[in-house]
Amino acid sequence: MKMLVRTLDMEYETVSAFAAQAGFKTPSGDLIRRDTRGHLSSGLFPVWVLGGVAVFLLLLTTTGCGKTAAASYRLNMVESAKQRLKPEQEQQVATILAALFGTPDEPIAPSECGLDAAKLHLAAGPVRSDIVGRKNGLYREHCAHCHGVTGDGMGPTAAFLNPYPRDYRPGVFKFKSTERADKPTHADLVMVLRNGLAGSSMPSFALLSDAKIDALSEYVKYLSIRGEVELALMRAFFELDDEDQGRLPEDREFLIEEIVLPVAEAWQAAEDALIDVPEMAADIDMAASIAKGKELFYGNKANCVKCHGVTGLGDGQVNDYDDWNKVVLQAHKTVQGGLEQAGEASTWDMDADEADEHRAELAWLDRFQKVLDGNALPPRTIRPRNLRQGIYRGGMRPLDLYYRIHAGINGAPMPAAKGTVPPEDIWHIVNYIRSLPYDFNGTLGVDKPMVARDRL
Amino acid sequence: MMTTSRSTVGGCHSGLKRPIAAHCLIFVICLAVGVAAPGCGAGSVAGPAPDFEAALVLREKLASATGATEAGEEKPQGTGWATLKGRFIFAGAPGDAKPLIVDKDTEVCSKGGMKLYDRSLMVDASTKGLANVVLFLRNSSRVKEPVPTDALVFDQKNCEFLTPVFAARVGQPIDVKNSDPIGHNTNISGTSFNQLIPAGESTVFTAGRETGLPVTVTCNIHPWMKAYAVFREDGYVAVSAPDGSFTIPNLPAGEPLEFQVWHERSTGRSGAISLDQPELKWNAKGRFKIQLEEDEVRDLGTLEVPADAISG
Numbered sequence: 001m002k003m004l005v006r007t008l009d010m011e012y013e014t015v016s017a018f019a020a021q022a023g024f025k026t027p028s029g030d031l032i033r034r035d036t037r038g039h040l041s042s043g044l045f046p047v048w049v050l051g052g053v054a055v056f057l058l059l060l061t062t063t064g065c066g067k068t069a070a071a072s073y074r075l076n077m078v079e080s081a082k083q084r085l086k087p088e089q090e091q092q093v094a095t096i097l098a099a100l101f102g103t104p105d106e107p108i109a110p111s112e113c114g115l116d117a118a119k120l121h122l123a124a125g126p127v128r129s130d131i132v133g134r135k136n137g138l139y140r141e142h143c144a145h146c147h148g149v150t151g152d153g154m155g156p157t158a159a160f161l162n163p164y165p166r167d168y169r170p171g172v173f174k175f176k177s178t179e180r181a182d183k184p185t186h187a188d189l190v191m192v193l194r195n196g197l198a199g200s201s202m203p204s205f206a207l208l209s210d211a212k213i214d215a216l217s218e219y220v221k222y223l224s225i226r227g228e229v230e231l232a233l234m235r236a237f238f239e240l241d242d243e244d245q246g247r248l249p250e251d252r253e254f255l256i257e258e259i260v261l262p263v264a265e266a267w268q269a270a271e272d273a274l275i276d277v278p279e280m281a282a283d284i285d286m287a288a289s290i291a292k293g294k295e296l297f298y299g300n301k302a303n304c305v306k307c308h309g310v311t312g313l314g315d316g317q318v319n320d321y322d323d324w325n326k327v328v329l330q331a332h333k334t335v336q337g338g339l340e341q342a343g344e345a346s347t348w349d350m351d352a353d354e355a356d357e358h359r360a361e362l363a364w365l366d367r368f369q370k371v372l373d374g375n376a377l378p379p380r381t382i383r384p385r386n387l388r389q390g391i392y393r394g395g396m397r398p399l400d401l402y403y404r405i406h407a408g409i410n411g412a413p414m415p416a417a418k419g420t421v422p423p424e425d426i427w428h429i430v431n432y433i434r435s436l437p438y439d440f441n442g443t444l445g446v447d448k449p450m451v452a453r454d455r456l
Numbered sequence: 457m458m459t460t461s462r463s464t465v466g467g468c469h470s471g472l473k474r475p476i477a478a479h480c481l482i483f484v485i486c487l488a489v490g491v492a493a494p495g496c497g498a499g500s501v502a503g504p505a506p507d508f509e510a511a512l513v514l515r516e517k518l519a520s521a522t523g524a525t526e527a528g529e530e531k532p533q534g535t536g537w538a539t540l541k542g543r544f545i546f547a548g549a550p551g552d553a554k555p556l557i558v559d560k561d562t563e564v565c566s567k568g569g570m571k572l573y574d575r576s577l578m579v580d581a582s583t584k585g586l587a588n589v590v591l592f593l594r595n596s597s598r599v600k601e602p603v604p605t606d607a608l609v610f611d612q613k614n615c616e617f618l619t620p621v622f623a624a625r626v627g628q629p630i631d632v633k634n635s636d637p638i639g640h641n642t643n644i645s646g647t648s649f650n651q652l653i654p655a656g657e658s659t660v661f662t663a664g665r666e667t668g669l670p671v672t673v674t675c676n677i678h679p680w681m682k683a684y685a686v687f688r689e690d691g692y693v694a695v696s697a698p699d700g701s702f703t704i705p706n707l708p709a710g711e712p713l714e715f716q717v718w719h720e721r722s723t724g725r726s727g728a729i730s731l732d733q734p735e736l737k738w739n740a741k742g743r744f745k746i747q748l749e750e751d752e753v754r755d756l757g758t759l760e761v762p763a764d765a766i767s768g
Binding site for chain 2: 256302419
């Protein structure tokens with residue numbers, strides 16, 4: 001409240017100075033005055049002054065923070081705080097990233113990344129039309145409000161969505177046709193854009209032309225590579241030989257070969273890392289296959305029941321987190337643990353050095369807390385899929401379900417069955433899963449899916 | 457403020473209308489200030505903006521054909537091999553290990569009233585030896601032994617990983633085993649390895665790159681299960697034994713070596729253990745430097761980890 005009064009006073013002064021200059025006077029003939037406490041003296045305070053203040057403040061709030069600056073990328077402050085980077089180290093990361101990847105309005109990428117500059121240009125920048133009327137700035141038109149200009153999954157609407165929009169920066173994607181540890185292919189990203197992710201807030205962009213979807217997929221890849229490089233740079237400070245105040249080397253060998261290349265190569269390798277899916281036998285006895293799948297679902301081999309629950313409603317394991325939320329959760333624990341430990345210490349029995357160290361630790365924890373409050377969404381648990389609804393994020397084709405079971409879901413707790421569950425068994429599980437929305441107390445034959453709770 | 461404005465009513469020429477308008481306006485101002493005062497995006501911590509001029513210079517430098525690699529100092533390289541050993545002890549009181557909350561598959565995991573305990577701080581009662589301290593060489597110049605081709609077994613039994621902390625070489629096969637009659641999954645963070653391991657079966661994992669500091673190994677089905685893994689290219693890594701002792705043989709001799717030390721519960725940066733030992737130039741990142749002579753077996757003796765270096 002004190003703050004508010006001070007702000008009011010300042011506005012009052014601004015306005016009254018203006019009024020005095022312009023020769024305005026109050027009805028009593030005095031220039032605007034303050035009361036004895038120095039606060040607003042509303043007795044002599046005419047409505048038009050208040051009106052002026054109101055208009056001024058409304059303008060201030062409706063036009064935002066003054067000027068319209070060019071869009072900029074946000075630094076990964078959670079990782080920076082975790083790595084205890086100093087401001088000059090953060091600045092170096094920001095500068096290296098600008099050198100390698102440009103800005104949201106003018107993206108570039110090292111040639112090693114193999115990204116198509118024309119596609120990036122179409123997707124990047126503010127929403128605008130070029131000379132032939134072609135729409136540019138597709139990412140900000142369609143994606144940024146959820147995924148953020150930086151691709152950190154922290155756009156303005158992100159906090160209101162469940163699940164949160166994907167943060168591309170760790171370079172981990174869930175729904176793909178490649179092995180768990182591999183990147184998605186370009187076609188995988190295109191498919192997510194075209195079909196959306198059923199059951200999440202990600203809509204289908206099927207109304208966009210192929211060229212636009214292609215450009216956006218390329219841009220997602222660009223933001224992801226940029227984010228991974230940022231993480232690698234921030235983590236590299238710990239690997240430096242010098243203890244503090246360290247700067248990263250700024251030569252090709254380090255920046256391109258050591259940092260960018262591994263990321264870029266992983267993306268290129270994905271195109272040849274498709275999961276080899278043996279076809280399901282054409283003459284399969286479906287009823288027998290579903291029965292076998294059920295056995296596997298509840299059995300010790302595939303163990304689906306542990307997380308998806310005995311009912312298949314996805315209520316078996318409800319207190320786990322995905323990798324993105326785990327990072328934030330872990331950071332909260334670090335800060336809390338640190339504060340508790342620091343709370344037990346007293347500078348009373350410390351020497352000067354120890355006291356300095358203690359204060360530096362507290363300052364770090366304090367900033368880390370602010371970063372977690374302001375730069376990260378509150379960690380949220382992940383629910384295993386409710387298999388009774390027939391809604392599958394990554395696609396409902398039998399092939400999509402095969403991919404999910406074979407490779408698991410990268411970034412989520414869902415493990416891979418590959419290697420320990422043979423392909424024919426994976427097909428049995430797929431068939432059983434596909435029967436679940438139609439299953440009524442263990443009897444098939446209900447001709448359409450029902451709401452799960454009506455059935456139980 | 458509101459009440460004083462009442463007294464002004466009489467003083468106003470146009471009667472009652474104004475104060476009401478004034479009240480409304482004050483309300484609007486308060487509202488506007490309420491929105492404006494926290495500011496745009498306040499609460500979020502903004503990092504420094506890039507230095508665009510420097511970025512352009514750097515971009516040109518990286519694009520130039522020469523690559524302009526900064527000349528690094530040529531590191532001296534010795535000959536022969538040597539051994540480093542020592543023993544970690546914990547100076548504090550470890551306290552009783554906390555029992556873990558076991559709420560799944562209790563017929564196996566709590567068989568016969570069996571309890572599982574937190575293993576993040578294992579101190580040998582008689583010798584005070586601190587187990588599971590990880591010590592590894594940073595940036596080795598040469599390696600004596602090739603990567604072993606026989607698999608390292610990483611097993612789980614009674615809903616517990618049998619090795620709380622393990623080290624393996626990049627490229628070395630790890631046989632991830634499940635000796636329980638129930639299914640587990642093994643999730644090694646940072647590697648994208650998360651595999652179902654059916655009852656009594658196993659699968660092979662091979663690390664493709666170094667981990668830097670150790671990473672967690674968990675089972676999502678049984679959330680209390682936790683272990684750590686460290687993968688190194690050169691295999692110059694040790695995990696201290698139950699009595700706190702460690703030995704790293706076949707280290708490159710005759711050249712400066714730098715070791716990284718880590719413990720799960722360390723209060724240091726990212727788990728780094730830093731000891732007050734000026735002769736080893738032990739720094740805040742948990743590293744010390746040492747040079748060994750050919751065929752030397754250097755015993756660092758007893759390395760005491762103070763009580764406040766471990767989180768409570």
